[in-house]
Amino acid sequence: MTSLTALLIDFGSTYTKLRAIDLIGGQIIAAGQGPSTVTTDINIGMDAALADLEKRMGGLPDFDHRLASSSAAGGLAMITVGLVKELTAEAARQAALGAGAKLIGAHAYKLTVKDAEAITARQPDILLLAGGTDGGNEETILWNAQKLAEAQLACPVIVAGNRVVADDTADILSNAGIDVRISDNVMPEFNVLNVEPARAAIRNVFIERIVHAKGIDKAAKRFDAVLMPTPAAVMDGAKLLAEGSDTTPGLGNLIIVDVGGATTDVHSIGEGNPTSEGVVHYGLPEPYAKRTVEGDLGMRHNARAIVEAVGIDAFSAEVDLTPDAVEELLQKIEGDVERIPDNQEETTFDTALASNAVARAMARHAGRIEIKQSVTGPVAVQYGKDLTATNTVIGTGGVLVHGSMPETILSAALYDSSASESLRPKNPDLMIDSGYALYAVGLLAAVDKDAALRLAQNSLTTLPAMTKETTHDRPPAA
């Protein structure tokens, strides 16, 4: 019997990670790992990872697909520019985040000379330039293109603003020697979000340009294609899981919470329309596939920020330690960001860090209800996405996959009756990405949806049902 296999490569900032996948069974056959050598020659890390994989498999098969994603060299660093902060500037931000970018700047209104110089100095990989609805404001996007041209911006620019002046905007930039692409407006009409074309344009530039700029193409003979930045692969995995394929039904609306060392990412797939009667939605609609990145909530690089957000006394009480002992643990973590807990105290500490990161990241991602008083009585107004009816919440990231308390941590994402204005999931199934395979599912989705779904099925573990209420009285160290 012939087997079908795929090799999935993740060029990360610390490791080069390989997964050999059996496409028919939807199983990870073996995993291999090498150091990340993007800064020198990417092939060194790739060789080491392949040797590791070969050892584990006892020889390498002739892979049918070899697909790569990358979060190396800081990921895909982007800056967005729009007009009104809550409108086209926000739409541009959403487009960039959904494309898996690491947002290193977001600007609104007219750029000053200093703004433009600061943007150039930050050396983004791609700049997304929006502004104006179609037929709307023309002046600002032209002005901003002029300022960016004068500041000798070096990276490719994607123009996704008012279509009436898209060509003029592009001309200003290309006359200054800037690589420019025109995409559809991120907000063609007032309060109509259209982020997918810009996301596709970002991905194309990533494949054409960034892969080369980061030195990943030096290993080009080893894979068929670098398809996307790693967070975009997770997003594609999420979409496939939600929607299913032609032959396999999906899970429906879902959320992925990824608790990392530096950030906590949340992806939600679903329209997020009001679920309660009489609720009026207000403001910019949010994307069907929405990603947020919380740069102040991370298990290692931002452990202190989490403790400070909770308050040192409250946090100490939660983990049943003195503030001094908490401080000591924080210093230990900061001195060794690769640290993995090796005793009960540290496990409890990590669980509390992760729970608080998840609760805060989810509260920021989810929409909220505000009661406004009108002359005819109170009116419930919804901002953002209503995620209360989400079917499934999936957790990923080291502390959830390898930690001992995944249900406690993931339950922190749920609806809390004491903060009922926050539209978080009420009764979802909780799952853990035990196989650490979500990015692989997203990569495979591009070539074989059913194999990707089989892989997902085999790598997701369902947790016992648990509601927010039942976790409330539970001692954190239980």
Add this chain to the structure above:
Amino acid sequence: MPLTSDQRAKVTLVTGVIGADTHIVGNRILSMALEKEGFNVITLGALTPSEDFIKAAIETAADAILVSSLYGQGELDCRGFRDMCVEAGLEDIVLYVGGNLVVGKQSWDEVEQRFVDMGFNRAFPPGTRTPDVVTLLDQDFATKASGAAA
């Protein structure tokens, strides 16, 4: 003289009900009528804070903002509206306001004058018919429309 539909299509109008006011019906009728007459209408609906009118007008390069207020608090809600527009770079935007703008029996002339003093180009009393608004819009944008057509 009425504008042609081509000329009207070049005129972008932002409509909405200001403040904590949920009375959407009159504003919706007006918005639909203006759209049917060929104007480019951006509808914000009920419960719209004044700053959101301005944000929408910036992004869409609107020519006029038509503010509705039906619950008697219009004078409070519209205070400083023109100043906010000027602050946001919309010095030349045309501002209309209409509805039940004040509570109690007050002479319309006085009410109108008060809103004109606040920087609104026109104020409309209760019971205004949509064709009257269209006529005045045509009149106010005749210069702009003919300029754009030339």
